[in-house]
Amino acid sequence: MSEDATLYLTLDEVDDLFEDYSVVDSLESGAQGFVFKVKREEKELFLKIYKPDMKIRAEREVEKLKELDSPYFVDLIGSGNIQIGDKDYYYAVTDFISGENLKNVIKVRKLEDSEMRKLVISMCRAIDQLWEHDIVHRDIKPANIMKREDDFILIDLGIAKHHDLSTITKTGMAVGTPVYMSPEQLAARKNITLKSDLFSLGIVLYEAYTGQHPYGFNYTMIGRINPTPIKSARLNYDNKIANIINYLLKTRPIDRPFSGKEVIEYLMEGDNSAV
Amino acid sequence: MLYKNLGYRTSCIDDISGVMLLPSGINREYLKSRINDNKYSDRKILFDPQLYLTELIVEEDSDNIVFPRLTTYPWFAESENYNSDKYQNITEWFNEHKENYSWPDSLPVSDIGINQKIKHCLDFQKEIKVSKYILPVPIIKNAEDGFTEQLKWIKNALEHKSEYNEDFLASLTIDDSILLQSDFDDNTVLQTILDNISTLRALDGIYLVILRNKYDTLYQISPRIASSLLEISYLIGIRAKKQVIINFEDVYGLVCMGVGADGFATGYSTSKRKMSFSNFKSSFGRSFPKFYSHNLIGDFLSETDLNKIRDNNLIQMIEDDKTDLSEGLFAALKQNQSAANVPEWRETQNHTTTAENNRMKRINKVVEKINDRDDSKSKVNFIKDWLLSADMKRTYFSERFEDDPLSDESRHVRVWRKVFEDFLNKYNL
Numbered sequence: 001m002s003e004d005a006t007l008y009l010t011l012d013e014v015d016d017l018f019e020d021y022s023v024v025d026s027l028e029s030g031a032q033g034f035v036f037k038v039k040r041e042e043k044e045l046f047l048k049i050y051k052p053d054m055k056i057r058a059e060r061e062v063e064k065l066k067e068l069d070s071p072y073f074v075d076l077i078g079s080g081n082i083q084i085g086d087k088d089y090y091y092a093v094t095d096f097i098s099g100e101n102l103k104n105v106i107k108v109r110k111l112e113d114s115e116m117r118k119l120v121i122s123m124c125r126a127i128d129q130l131w132e133h134d135i136v137h138r139d140i141k142p143a144n145i146m147k148r149e150d151d152f153i154l155i156d157l158g159i160a161k162h163h164d165l166s167t168i169t170k171t172g173m174a175v176g177t178p179v180y181m182s183p184e185q186l187a188a189r190k191n192i193t194l195k196s197d198l199f200s201l202g203i204v205l206y207e208a209y210t211g212q213h214p215y216g217f218n219y220t221m222i223g224r225i226n227p228t229p230i231k232s233a234r235l236n237y238d239n240k241i242a243n244i245i246n247y248l249l250k251t252r253p254i255d256r257p258f259s260g261k262e263v264i265e266y267l268m269e270g271d272n273s274a275v
Numbered sequence: 276m277l278y279k280n281l282g283y284r285t286s287c288i289d290d291i292s293g294v295m296l297l298p299s300g301i302n303r304e305y306l307k308s309r310i311n312d313n314k315y316s317d318r319k320i321l322f323d324p325q326l327y328l329t330e331l332i333v334e335e336d337s338d339n340i341v342f343p344r345l346t347t348y349p350w351f352a353e354s355e356n357y358n359s360d361k362y363q364n365i366t367e368w369f370n371e372h373k374e375n376y377s378w379p380d381s382l383p384v385s386d387i388g389i390n391q392k393i394k395h396c397l398d399f400q401k402e403i404k405v406s407k408y409i410l411p412v413p414i415i416k417n418a419e420d421g422f423t424e425q426l427k428w429i430k431n432a433l434e435h436k437s438e439y440n441e442d443f444l445a446s447l448t449i450d451d452s453i454l455l456q457s458d459f460d461d462n463t464v465l466q467t468i469l470d471n472i473s474t475l476r477a478l479d480g481i482y483l484v485i486l487r488n489k490y491d492t493l494y495q496i497s498p499r500i501a502s503s504l505l506e507i508s509y510l511i512g513i514r515a516k517k518q519v520i521i522n523f524e525d526v527y528g529l530v531c532m533g534v535g536a537d538g539f540a541t542g543y544s545t546s547k548r549k550m551s552f553s554n555f556k557s558s559f560g561r562s563f564p565k566f567y568s569h570n571l572i573g574d575f576l577s578e579t580d581l582n583k584i585r586d587n588n589l590i591q592m593i594e595d596d597k598t599d600l601s602e603g604l605f606a607a608l609k610q611n612q613s614a615a616n617v618p619e620w621r622e623t624q625n626h627t628t629t630a631e632n633n634r635m636k637r638i639n640k641v642v643e644k645i646n647d648r649d650d651s652k653s654k655v656n657f658i659k660d661w662l663l664s665a666d667m668k669r670t671y672f673s674e675r676f677e678d679d680p681l682s683d684e685s686r687h688v689r690v691w692r693k694v695f696e697d698f699l700n701k702y703n704l
Contacts, residue, residue, distance in 0.1 A: 184466070189421060189467060190420075190421030190422070191422055191426060191467055191471055192470070193471055254466065254470060254473060254510050258473055259474070259476075
């Protein structure tokens with residue numbers, strides 16, 4: 001058991017630790033750390049306190065958020081180190097996203113065509129923006145996508161990787177969530193590109209549109225079988241969305257789109273309503 | 276577009292609109308003086324930095340001229356600047372350099388070291404007014420590395436792009452062992468290369484060279500290498516919409532142009548047509564005038580082979596390959612004479628100037644025909660028809676010359692055709 005598993009912070013204790021913020025609620029504690037809803041000058045924010053063994057990963061995530069200024073990612077407000085007991089903890093404060101994560105949404109219903117178009121556009125732009133900074137997210141999955149009204153936001157850049165930096169995991173180990181990984185990511189290939197994120201997005205889109213995982217949540221099938229065609233998995237479907245999913249799920253990276261922009265342009269041909 | 280590989284010799288017939296300058300063939304100052312003399316002012320100039328030679332050849336295995344030449348270029352080694360006050364001429368400067376040069380044992384690994392080499396190389400290319408920059412990149416020979424080292428060089432170079440006005444092509448120099456290890460679709464190294472190259476937005480294209488550890492003839496290509504060349508040409512050229520220029524694959528470059536390559540470079544001698552370690556060994560091969568037949572995809576000794584073809588009444592099978600430089604040769608053959616009666620085609624050692632120019636001219640004519648075709652389907656069909664026709668003619672020739680074969684071997688034609696047709700079927704082209 002991790003020694004931090006015993007750490008428990010009351011709202012008052014967190015309040016005392018962060019003078020600039022008033023703590024409103026404790027939201028979750030998980031493998032990465034502890035999340036609180038806080039307020040500063042009436043603005044609601046997230047405060048995330050990372051466990052000490054997550055420090056490097058957390059710092060990486062914060063560094064990447066600093067590079068990005070985009071509506072498709074959460075805004076970083078501040079970050080730093082704080083001492084709790086005899087240990088140093090790393091924390092980050094971000095905008096509060098008052099929405100639901102996509103994982104919870106698709107548990108109860110499939111997305112409509114208009115929602116799918118928004119999801120495609122938001123995530124393709126997010127993936128492109130990461131790639132412009134030479135970053136691959138590497139963990140695109142429903143749980144890392146927040147639905148806020150009509151928008152979708154990509155969260156958790158904790159294992160995203162700069163192309164020119166070594167990974168924080170042991171060499172040769174794939175990092176991410178296996179059932180949403182591209183074939184090359186599963187093979188722990190070096191120098192994966194945005195095309196790997198586009199494949200993961202393909203899995204997310206398939207699941208959101210049909211209610212089924214294209215590979216039956218069995219990662220050993222990824223890249224080995226062709227998923228059931230959309231037309232057989234959903235009664236009424238939009239041809240363009242089906243084609244996009246099919247294009248994103250190509251086994252060889254070279255056969256997938258070269259950018260998110262290419263996907264958006266295809267989606268938007270003759271239709272300006274989804275911008 | 277066709278580029279002629281040039282080293283020390285300057286000759287390039289007017290028809291050829293591109294030259295590929297090779298530092299292994301000429302030292303820095305001679306090359307600059309040629310540029311200053313406007314030797315290539317009406318041509319598109321490309322310059323292959325040949326960084327791959329740092330890892331390909333070791334000093335004791337080479338003749339003694341390649342190393343001094345290469346070490347005059349600053350991405351290989353530091354060398355003294357030429358100063359006309361100090362030296363009577365470039366030859367004197369170079370002779371002194373030959374006494375003092377040191378060959379680099381390895382490439383830099385630090386960002387600073389890499390950046391310095393890249394900057395030197397780009398600045399030199401700017402000075403000689405290249406039409407596109409070829410980025411120096413180490414050889415791809417280590418499958419475990421996953422293209423990491425090469426990406427470091429490419430990305431480093433791309434950071435300088437705004438300082439230069441022309442397109443940037445990444446030099447992809449692939450050791451043939453990488454291509455031979457598995458079929459294209461199962462080759463993770465190739466998939467990694469294509470994935471990364473196709474998504475580097477600032478990169479305009481690639482300059483592709485396959486290093487041969489071993490080859491038997493100039494035309495023979497392993498099916499795996501042949502299909503990989505087509506795949507790379509198509510996937511980078513057509514799918515990723517980037518430029519592809521191929522070198523050291525000789526007229527197989529034409530086949531690649533049928534599926535997406537923009538051009539290729541070649542020459543007449545072995546070292547200008549294939550890239551191999553053996554090119555840099557001390558021994559010199561003998562060179563004889565050979566007539567290039569595009570119809571048969573082969574080179575035929577001007578007397579030994581053409582006389583046999585004449586005696587079998589088959590001259591009309593290669594008459595389409597005639598250029599203005601070989602009109603006299605054909606006239607002689609038709610009058611039952613031989614190349615021995617045509618001074619520029621006489622089959623004597625190192626008497627190859629006309630044969631060389633004739634070959635480049637004939638190849639260029641075909642390159643122009645491909646370039647005249649606007650749509651990719653028509654290019655594909657042009658190459659398909661050529662290979663099919665060559666295969667049929669070669670089959671007929673094999674029967675006719677069964678008892679007394681021509682010096683040229685012909686097996687490559689069927690391999691090329693089969694690989695090409697398999698490729699078309701795979702992509703439904």
